[in-house]
Amino acid sequence: MDRDAVASHIPRLRRYARALVGDRYQADDLVQDTLERALNKLHLWRPGSDMRAWLFAVMHNVFVNQLRGKRPDTMALVDDDAIAAPVGTVDRLEIRDLQAALMEIPAEQRAVVLLVGLEEMSYAEAAKALGVPIGTVMSRLARGRERLRHLMAGTQTAPSLKVVK
Amino acid sequence: MTSKLSETDLHAYVDGALDEAHRREVETHLAADPVDAERVRAWQEQSARMRALFNPVLEEAVPDRLRAAVPPPRRFPYALAASFLVTGVAVGWLAKSYVPAEPRVAATASLSKRAAVAHVVYSPEVRHPVEVGADQQEHLVNWLSKRLGQQLKAPTLARRASTSSAGASCPASRGRWRSSCTRTRAGSG
Numbered sequence: 001m002d003r004d005a006v007a008s009h010i011p012r013l014r015r016y017a018r019a020l021v022g023d024r025y026q027a028d029d030l031v032q033d034t035l036e037r038a039l040n041k042l043h044l045w046r047p048g049s050d051m052r053a054w055l056f057a058v059m060h061n062v063f064v065n066q067l068r069g070k071r072p073d074t075m076a077l078v079d080d081d082a083i084a085a086p087v088g089t090v091d092r093l094e095i096r097d098l099q100a101a102l103m104e105i106p107a108e109q110r111a112v113v114l115l116v117g118l119e120e121m122s123y124a125e126a127a128k129a130l131g132v133p134i135g136t137v138m139s140r141l142a143r144g145r146e147r148l149r150h151l152m153a154g155t156q157t158a159p160s161l162k163v164v165k
Numbered sequence: 166m167t168s169k170l171s172e173t174d175l176h177a178y179v180d181g182a183l184d185e186a187h188r189r190e191v192e193t194h195l196a197a198d199p200v201d202a203e204r205v206r207a208w209q210e211q212s213a214r215m216r217a218l219f220n221p222v223l224e225e226a227v228p229d230r231l232r233a234a235v236p237p238p239r240r241f242p243y244a245l246a247a248s249f250l251v252t253g254v255a256v257g258w259l260a261k262s263y264v265p266a267e268p269r270v271a272a273t274a275s276l277s278k279r280a281a282v283a284h285v286v287y288s289p290e291v292r293h294p295v296e297v298g299a300d301q302q303e304h305l306v307n308w309l310s311k312r313l314g315q316q317l318k319a320p321t322l323a324r325r326a327s328t329s330s331a332g333a334s335c336p337a338s339r340g341r342w343r344s345s346c347t348r349t350r351a352g353s354g
Contacts, residue, residue, distance in 0.1 A: 007235040014231070015222040019215065028228055035234040098214045116180055117212035118219055123182065138173050145176070149207040 002042055002051075006035065009055050012119070016056065019114050020063065022103050030066065034059040056119070056129040060111065067107060101151035109144030112137055170194050175201060179208045 013034060017027035038045075038058045045054050102110055108130075115126040116137075123141075127134045170191060177183050178191040195202040297305040302319055310317045 003235055003237065007232075010227050010231055010235070011223045011225075014225070014227070015219050018222050019219045028231060032231055032234050035231060039235065098211070098218060102215075113211070114215065118215045120180075123177075123180075138176065141176055142172055145208045145211060146204075148211050149204065152207070152211070 002045065002047070003039070005051050006038055006042070006055065009052055010035070012052065013055060013059060016114060016119055017059065019102065019118055020107070020110060022099065030059065030063060033062045033066075037062055050125070053121075053125050053128050056115070056121075057131065060130055063107075063111075097152055098148075101148050104151055105144050105147045109140045109147065112140040113144040113148065116141055175205055176208070179205055179212070 010031065013031045014027065017030045017034075018024060021027040021030055034055065038055055041058070045051065102113075105113070111130060112126055115121045115129060116123065119126075121129065123134050123137050127137045130137065174183070174187065174191055178188060183191065195205060297308060306317055306319050
């Protein structure tokens with residue numbers, strides 16, 4: 001049953017949304033909007049195709065629409081609630097750093113970094129979910145990872161970083 | 166970075182998207198280029214930390230509002246329908262022992278059969294739809310003999326203190342013209 005299949009993807013949608021949005025409740029809002037939209041458009045999903053990729057594409061569209069409706073400076077402050085890892089498994093300060101750094105890079109780069117690094121999607125799957133060419137995925141991934149690296153290293157000179165190709 | 170390798174190759178290496186030959190090539194390069202080696206190590210660490218940070222979300226209970234966002238579809242109640250069917254069959258089976266089924270069926274069959282036989286018996290008759298009076302006994306015997314294709318004799322009833330009053334052809338049971346019937350009247354008739 002397609003609805004059951006949609007429901008089975010909720011945990012992964014929540015994980016990605018939490019990382020993308022930063023705040024637990026806003027993330028679940030995003031998941032809820034995604035689920036409602038997905039159910040309304042379930043007839044557009046082609047049976048046999050990758051439902052996860054389709055759901056992430058739906059979520060991305062919802063997310064982009066939300067971004068457009070918000071002023072950038074009200075978007076996604078880092079919230080301690082969003083930190084899900086139990087203290088001790090990873091150094092708490094580093095978690096905070098990664099969480100903060102993620103929220104500092106542009107959303108479009110954050111999305112690619114997360115789809116590839118967290119969701120472990122192939123570049124082609126990420127391109128499909130985001131509705132952009134693979135080349136765009138690669139350049140966003142490169143820029144996003146380099147910005148994160150500089151942020152994590154405390155050398156916040158990232159904005160002028162030039163990507164070497 | 167050597168000219169043969171692109172930044173894309175380094176990311177693909179981090180993401181495990183290279184085939185064996187390319188992977189070795191990148192490793193050779195990284196061994197000789199500490200700057201790229203450090204970048205690659207940092208990217209790998211980013212992904213590892215992301216998973217450590219957010220994988221626990223997978224284990225969280227799904228909030229009710231999200232569960233409610235995907236309501237189970239209203240299905241045709243197959244189980245209920247099946248239980249009705251089973252009940253119906255059981256009731257029918259049990260009822261069988263209380264209601265003698267055969268007489269009803271036989272009665273229905275024999276009624277139509279009797280009607281058909283009666284039709285065959287009476288419809289060819291032109292002159293004698295009902296009966297022939299006893300005063301026309303000779304005609305009666307001839308008529309019935311012809312009808313049955315067999316020479317008949319009128320029974321002598323005087324010894325039983327009866328007289329023949331009339332004769333007619335009648336459909337008999339089992340669909341055969343087994344007999345003609347002769348109405349008798351006891352006593353004075």
